[in-house]
Amino acid sequence: MSNVLILADFVSGKATKTNAELATAGARIGEVTAVVLAPAGKGAAMASEINKGPVSKVVIVESDAFVNNGVAAVADVLAQIIAAQSPAAVLIASHAFGKEVAARTAVKSGSGIITDAVDVSSDVTATQLVFGGSTTVHSKVSHGTPIITVRPNSIDAQTAAATPAVETLSLQVSDASKKATVTSSQPPVQGGRPELTEANIVVSGGRGTNGDFSAVEGFADSLGAAVGASRAATDAGWYPHSYQVGQTGKTVSPQLYVACGISGAIQHRAGMQTSKTIVVINKDPEAPLFEIADFGVVGDLFAVLPKATEGVKARKS
Amino acid sequence: MKIAVCVKQVPDSWAEKKMVNGILDRENVDAVLNDLDEYAVEEALRIAEAHGGNEEGGPHTVTVISMGPERATEAVRKALSMGANDAILVTDAKLAGADALATSAVLAAVIEKGGFDLVICGTESTDARMSVVPAMLAERLNVAQLTFASKVEVDPAAKKVSITRVTEAGVDEMNAAFPCVISVVEKINEPRYPSFKGIMAAKKKSIESRDLAAVGVSVDSAWSLVADSSPRPPRAAGIKVSDDNSAEQMVSFLAEKKLI
Numbered sequence: 001m002s003n004v005l006i007l008a009d010f011v012s013g014k015a016t017k018t019n020a021e022l023a024t025a026g027a028r029i030g031e032v033t034a035v036v037l038a039p040a041g042k043g044a045a046m047a048s049e050i051n052k053g054p055v056s057k058v059v060i061v062e063s064d065a066f067v068n069n070g071v072a073a074v075a076d077v078l079a080q081i082i083a084a085q086s087p088a089a090v091l092i093a094s095h096a097f098g099k100e101v102a103a104r105t106a107v108k109s110g111s112g113i114i115t116d117a118v119d120v121s122s123d124v125t126a127t128q129l130v131f132g133g134s135t136t137v138h139s140k141v142s143h144g145t146p147i148i149t150v151r152p153n154s155i156d157a158q159t160a161a162a163t164p165a166v167e168t169l170s171l172q173v174s175d176a177s178k179k180a181t182v183t184s185s186q187p188p189v190q191g192g193r194p195e196l197t198e199a200n201i202v203v204s205g206g207r208g209t210n211g212d213f214s215a216v217e218g219f220a221d222s223l224g225a226a227v228g229a230s231r232a233a234t235d236a237g238w239y240p241h242s243y244q245v246g247q248t249g250k251t252v253s254p255q256l257y258v259a260c261g262i263s264g265a266i267q268h269r270a271g272m273q274t275s276k277t278i279v280v281i282n283k284d285p286e287a288p289l290f291e292i293a294d295f296g297v298v299g300d301l302f303a304v305l306p307k308a309t310e311g312v313k314a315r316k317s
Numbered sequence: 318m319k320i321a322v323c324v325k326q327v328p329d330s331w332a333e334k335k336m337v338n339g340i341l342d343r344e345n346v347d348a349v350l351n352d353l354d355e356y357a358v359e360e361a362l363r364i365a366e367a368h369g370g371n372e373e374g375g376p377h378t379v380t381v382i383s384m385g386p387e388r389a390t391e392a393v394r395k396a397l398s399m400g401a402n403d404a405i406l407v408t409d410a411k412l413a414g415a416d417a418l419a420t421s422a423v424l425a426a427v428i429e430k431g432g433f434d435l436v437i438c439g440t441e442s443t444d445a446r447m448s449v450v451p452a453m454l455a456e457r458l459n460v461a462q463l464t465f466a467s468k469v470e471v472d473p474a475a476k477k478v479s480i481t482r483v484t485e486a487g488v489d490e491m492n493a494a495f496p497c498v499i500s501v502v503e504k505i506n507e508p509r510y511p512s513f514k515g516i517m518a519a520k521k522k523s524i525e526s527r528d529l530a531a532v533g534v535s536v537d538s539a540w541s542l543v544a545d546s547s548p549r550p551p552r553a554a555g556i557k558v559s560d561d562n563s564a565e566q567m568v569s570f571l572a573e574k575k576l577i
């Protein structure tokens with residue numbers, strides 16, 4: 001049976017939900033090997049977090065270069081593993097880091113690359129939603145090893161417990177991939193809420209909050225949702241940049257996206273318009289985001305959200 | 318310093334886009350300079366200006382590099398009117414439908430020949446939305462990659478660059494020696510509007526056109542192929558409410574959809 005590599009995805013040293021999604025897609029094609037690239041001494045602990053979904057094997061490579069030199073070092077080792085194992089496909093989480101790793105790995109291994117897949121089938125055909133989600137595209141890599149980045153939260157993951165075999169490989173990071181040095185790293189600001197790209201529900205606030213996110217947060221918490229923000233809100237410093245949804249922020253496609261006081265600029269839509277259900281609350285009936293809303297409330301978010309929060313709580317109790 | 322800025326002409330974000338035979342139909346939509354590349358042009362100019370300028374005879378030059386059809390000249394001209402010195406546009410019929418691997422191979426060949434200290438890109442082209450070309454350029458050129466920069470500091474004497482990188486993984490401080498490939502996020506600066514003087518001056522600036530033979534690379538057919546594409550049904554017109562119990566209606570809607 002053929003072998004599929006997934007690049008294990010970690011944020012601040014913690015494995016993300018995306019790993020099980022990558023494994024689920026990978027298992028349609030072949031046996032899944034998760035590649036854990038860890039700082040020296042951290043491999044076993046990180047590998048033990050790859051414990052869900054159809055993962056047959058975990059291979060660990062340890063090197064401080066993965067932290068100190070970033071993308072280039074990770075791509076360097078991933079390409080070495082591809083050369084040694086000739087997998088049927090390589091699946092990587094589709095975020096800035098994952099796409100850059102995929103880019104360099106594709107060049108190194110002489111392979112075609114597909115980014116932002118929302119699905120991957122057993123014959124390694126990737127599904128993408130392009131042009132603002134208005135068009136579905138199926139594509140295939142026709143050269144080398146298919147390198148595919150998969151959007152978090154797009155694939156319905158199998159999450160049964162896994163006990164993969166673990167192996168440590170001793171591979172060297174080449175000097176050529178140590179040309180840029182990371183001198184310090186600050187992890188993303190994490191509140192107690194679900195991570196934006198992984199959440200089933202996202203409630204976002206825009207300029208209409210006028211800097212007061214309490215109503216947005218209250219509604220989000222009643223639903224167990226993540227909080228997002230428009231660029232107007234992050235630029236004003238009301239919410240950290242890592243919460244920005246849109247072209248230059250995060251792309252989310254949750255089951256439910258609730259936009260509060262957000263007008264619907266094309267750059268904001270680019271990050272949320274593939275959400276399954278969209279609810280818009282805006283006091284301007286002409287706000288363009290209503291065009292793509294499944295449910296729109298024309299009203300003041302400060303009046304609507306507290307009532308809705310009560311309503312949700314009442315139904316849940 | 319010799320600074321290169323890579324810019325792409327893209328269909329206007331608001332324009333309706335269609336696929337024809339598996340590639341984006343670029344003929345029938347308005348085209349503009351990729352807005353994320355304006356930040357790259359601005360940053361290149363600011364870096365030059367901070368260290369003596371890129372005026373005629375000045376110590377630094379900013380060269381615009383683009384690959385695209387003939388009419389990408391307009392986008393290139395815009396970058397020139399902002400203040401870049403000159404430009405190279407790679408145009409060849411064989412490049413229609415080129416993917417990121419081909420694009421990066423062509424750009425890398427042009428950059429290699431030009432011997433640049435810094436190459437500055439946007440983080441993403443608004444049509445392809447791949448965010449891969451800068452990383453591919455660093456790989457192909459075998460130079461340092463300093464991408465997703467929200468701040469760039471250059472020390473021309475020491476030939477060193479430091480950046481602040483912002484991504485979903487947090488905030489990193491990074492540095493490297495010349496030459497390097499940088500990509501900049503939109504928070505880094507406020508791109509200038511071309512002045513009247515800039516627009517007039519740009520008309521006289523040189524845009525060198527090269528075909529693939531002149532670039533010296535041959536490009537195979539794309540390494541990933543679109544099997545099919547189909548328009549998705551547009552979202553059905555939604556419900557819109559504005560009365561007093563709209564909050565309750567919204568909650569009922571969420572409950573019906575089993576979202577609560």
Ligand SMILES: Cc1cc2nc3c(=O)[nH]c(=O)nc-3n(C[C@H](O)[C@H](O)[C@H](O)COP(=O)(O)OP(=O)(O)OC[C@H]3O[C@@H](n4cnc5c(N)ncnc54)[C@H](O)[C@@H]3O)c2cc1C
Nearest residue numbers: 206207208230231232246247248249261262263268283301
């Ligand atoms: C290169 C570039 C990249 C960009 N990237 C992004 C991105 O990643 N993400 C992003 O979001 N934007 C991005 N933008 C910015 C984008 O163009 C818009 O400016 C931004 O999305 C607007 O945010 P907003 O909708 O919150 O604000 P506005 O457009 O000002 O809209 C505020 C809305 O709130 C409503 N409102 C006001 N008060 C209330 C109230 N009390 N109750 C209910 N509604 C109320 C108003 O009617 C209005 O519709 C980018 C722009 C550029 C140029």
Ligand SMILES: Nc1ncnc2c1ncn2[C@@H]1O[C@H](COP(=O)(O)O)[C@@H](O)[C@H]1O
Nearest residue numbers: 323324384438439441442447448449450
């Ligand atoms: N055809 C092109 N010509 C010049 N620069 C390009 C081209 N395509 C991409 N780039 C550069 O690479 C960046 C990222 O593009 P992409 O990987 O296509 O999202 C852009 O912001 C440009 O700076």
